[in-house]
Amino acid sequence: EVRLVEYGGGLVQDGGSLRLSCSVSGFRFEDYKIGWFRQAPGKAREAISCLSVHDGSTYYVDSMKGRVTISGDKNTVYLQMRSLKPEDTAVYTCAADINKGSNCYEHAMDYWGKGTLVTVAS
Numbered sequence: 001e002v003r004l005v006e007y008g009g010g011l012v013q014d015g016g017s018l019r020l021s022c023s024v025s026g027f028r029f030e031d032y033k034i035g036w037f038r039q040a041p042g043k044a045r046e047a048i049s050c051l052s053v054h055d056g057s058t059y060y061v062d063s064m065k066g067r068v069t070i071s072g073d074k075n076t077v078y079l080q081m082r083s084l085k086p087e088d089t090a091v092y093t094c095a096a097d098i099n100k101g102s103n104c105y106e107h108a109m110d111y112w113g114k115g116t117l118v119t120v121a122s
Helices: none
Strands: 002-006 010-013 018-026 033-039 046-052 058-060 070-072 076-081 090-097 115-119
Touching: 002 090, 018 033, 018 090, 018 115, 033 076, 046 070, 058 070, 058 076, 076 090
Parallel strands: 010 115
Antiparallel strands: 002 018, 018 076, 033 046, 033 090, 046 058, 070 076, 090 115
């Protein structure tokens, strides 16, 4: 059974940091690209970052470059977030894509987690 489970969401103050974890099972970790997406209230889901595990290539959305770092090890992908702002409040979800490449397309993801809520208080 394929599973992606997110950990690490919660309440953080404006300017704070948070590290999210995505634990994956049920498929060969090295064969997939793992991505982080978020959906803020009333907005469409957007890609934040993706990591191609087999070669380490990464993608970052322009709006968060310099504030997030994606990494992966032992069936877990991490999203380190810094300088968080109230507008970063959203449900953050990880997903897996069998395709290679440095892109990060929501429609290409094969498997999804259930998400974890991040709230940034002003």
